[in-house]
Amino acid sequence: MLKKKLTLIKEGSSEFYIYNVDQGQIPSKSMNTFYNKKMEINRDISSLAINAYTDLYEQQKLIIIDSMAASGISSIRMIKECKNIKKIFINDINPEAIKLVKKNIKLNNLNKAPIKIIITQKDANLLFSEIAVTKNKISNEIQKKPNVISIDPFGTPNLYIDSAIKTIQKKKGLLCITATDTAVLFGVRPNVCIRKYFAKPLHTEYSKEIGSRILIYFISRIANLNKIGIIPLLTFYSGHFIRIFCTTFKNQEKITKYFKNIGYIIHCKDCGHRYSFGNNILEVSNECPLCKRKKNLDYAGPLWIGKLHKLNFINKMVNLNKNSKFANKKRIEKLLSFIKEENSMPISYYNLHKLSKNLGLKAVPKIEDIIKIIKKEGYQCSRTHFSYLSIKSDLDLSSLTKILIDLE
Numbered sequence: 001m002l003k004k005k006l007t008l009i010k011e012g013s014s015e016f017y018i019y020n021v022d023q024g025q026i027p028s029k030s031m032n033t034f035y036n037k038k039m040e041i042n043r044d045i046s047s048l049a050i051n052a053y054t055d056l057y058e059q060q061k062l063i064i065i066d067s068m069a070a071s072g073i074s075s076i077r078m079i080k081e082c083k084n085i086k087k088i089f090i091n092d093i094n095p096e097a098i099k100l101v102k103k104n105i106k107l108n109n110l111n112k113a114p115i116k117i118i119i120t121q122k123d124a125n126l127l128f129s130e131i132a133v134t135k136n137k138i139s140n141e142i143q144k145k146p147n148v149i150s151i152d153p154f155g156t157p158n159l160y161i162d163s164a165i166k167t168i169q170k171k172k173g174l175l176c177i178t179a180t181d182t183a184v185l186f187g188v189r190p191n192v193c194i195r196k197y198f199a200k201p202l203h204t205e206y207s208k209e210i211g212s213r214i215l216i217y218f219i220s221r222i223a224n225l226n227k228i229g230i231i232p233l234l235t236f237y238s239g240h241f242i243r244i245f246c247t248t249f250k251n252q253e254k255i256t257k258y259f260k261n262i263g264y265i266i267h268c269k270d271c272g273h274r275y276s277f278g279n280n281i282l283e284v285s286n287e288c289p290l291c292k293r294k295k296n297l298d299y300a301g302p303l304w305i306g307k308l309h310k311l312n313f314i315n316k317m318v319n320l321n322k323n324s325k326f327a328n329k330k331r332i333e334k335l336l337s338f339i340k341e342e343n344s345m346p347i348s349y350y351n352l353h354k355l356s357k358n359l360g361l362k363a364v365p366k367i368e369d370i371i372k373i374i375k376k377e378g379y380q381c382s383r384t385h386f387s388y389l390s391i392k393s394d395l396d397l398s399s400l401t402k403i404l405i406d407l408e
């Protein structure tokens with residue numbers, strides 16, 4: 001019966017079914033079982049990240065929780081594309097999704113795989129708390145904590161982070177967390193952001209970076225409550241979502257040292273100058289260092305002002321991608337190359353198209369030409385994955401404006 005209602009789809013290493021009624025629909029909560037073709041790159045990146053994590057952090061056999069699996073495509077791809085998996089929990093609260101997961105596991109001949117596959121239909125928080133109990137009630141065995149937890153909800157992940165952190169391996173665990181409530185994180189609804197993430201966003205040309213930094217701040221503070229610290233390995237924005245891959249540590253002194261990564265971004269709404277500031281807010285000047293005006297200063301935060309990625313992790317992913325067969329291989333190559341460049345750059349970016357338009361320039365100069373000129377002047381400059389029309393630099397905005405005008 002079920003078979004008639006299904007359509008076969010191919011993605012990465014796998015084939016899988018989705019419900020006919022969901023085919024061609026705009027991806028939304030109201031689908032019978034969620035599937036979004038545009039998120040394929042998210043799943044490609046997740047497979048690469050888990051393999052990079054295995055190589056760099058955890059050679060032991062992995063226990064993974066895919067807490068919001070929908071059709072199961074992400075789990076199935078992990079099983080087929082990632083090495084060293086021992087056990088995977090495939091979970092979704094939606095009973096229709098779980099029917100499909102079972103079908104898709106069979107379709108990919110994984111029911112006989114050496115990997116232990118546990119399919120559950122639970123609220124993710126309930127599942128996490130059950131797994132967090134380290135002693136199995138029936139066998140009295142000590143259960144090993146999961147190494148990898150993926151959270152991929154509709155909207156905000158904020159409700160699930162505390163229980164995921166309580167459940168994951170305290171040292172060298174890998175959290176993979178998606179947020180799709182980008183309007184909130186990017187400052188369109190600032191009060192909702194304060195309510196959900198305890199931080200004030202800013203609706204600016206670089207709000208995608210601010211939103212990503214707010215999400216990392218939130219994960220890090222919830223981790224701190226649980227006596228854990230986090231290190232971002234990859235922070236990745238694409239289309240309508242942010243996905244953070246971070247690893248856990250439990251050294252208390254290191255957690256305190258990492259407070260230096262928490263701070264604010266100060267933004268002058270008069271001249272557009274911006275800079276990051278540590279968490280001693282009493283020391284912040286009430287005057288813009290560039291235009292010297294006092295009236296229109298604004299801020300975002302608290303948020304993560306430390307590095308967004310770990311270079312050796314990104315390098316590992318770059319190498320793994322070279323050998324991949326992903327449809328998005330070229331896109332990922334470009335994305336990771338921008339991510340590598342931006343990692344050592346200052347916070348924020350400048351949109352050259354907007355800037356040129358505001359200056360009334362006839363044409364937008366080529367990004368690569370501008371980067372060359374800025375570097376020649378002795379400043380740092382790079383592309384950024386957050387916006388392909390923008391650059392990052394330590395050059396101040398008025399000097400950048402002068403370069404653009406001189407180029408005309």
Ligand SMILES: C[S@@+](CC[C@H](N)C(=O)[O-])C[C@H]1O[C@@H](n2cnc3c(N)ncnc32)[C@H](O)[C@@H]1O
Pocket residue numbers: 033034035036039043067068069070071072073074091092093094097122123124125152153154
């Ligand atoms: C964005 S979809 C996940 C997409 C999936 N990871 C993929 O790659 O195709 C979100 C899923 O979370 C499930 N969900 C929503 N609330 C949940 C909860 N509290 N616990 C577990 N699953 C939940 C939904 O049923 C939906 O299938």
